[in-house]
Amino acid sequence: PLRSYQLEVVRAVLDSVLHERGLTFAVMMSRQAGKNETAAQLEVLLLLLRERRGGYLVKAAPTFQPQTVNSLLRLQARLQNPLTRGRWHLERGYMVRLGEARAAFFSAQPGASVVGATASILLEADAAQDIAEDKWNKDFRPMGAATNVTTVLWGTAWTSHTLLARTVRALERLEAQDGLRRVF
16 A cells, blocks of 8 residues: 555646646655655556557656566556456556557667657656756657646656756756645
């Protein structure tokens, strides 16, 4: 089960997805605080909700091995539940499909080729403090532009110059304007 601070994140992201708000969230948790577990359980829920309608969840991580692979394995483990066991499939080695909904996992390494994907359910950056801002803005951000996709940057505090830190500052300015929580 998720803890209350994890459920806050899930509820906020889920509300944005379900109401097609297209909000961006930054989730900073210390190591071993459960950010990856929170993300995996949210991903399972979203795949279930979009199983018939379809769509793509796109997740980026700083490296393919081990970070992207770990995210993929964690999602597969969480899909081994009574509702989804035996109904999901691994496709092409980097996508998980449940019905018509898919989760695609990509490396955000500088030389990684990630063109062509469209995020219509959720766009995620895992360990966003380690993803180059130009890589994110050039290759991943456009994946959700046409769909007004909800975006989550997951990570830990590092320096004030990371993609995650810059996103937190921008979201805090928005929070001050409209009172809607975007930073967790």
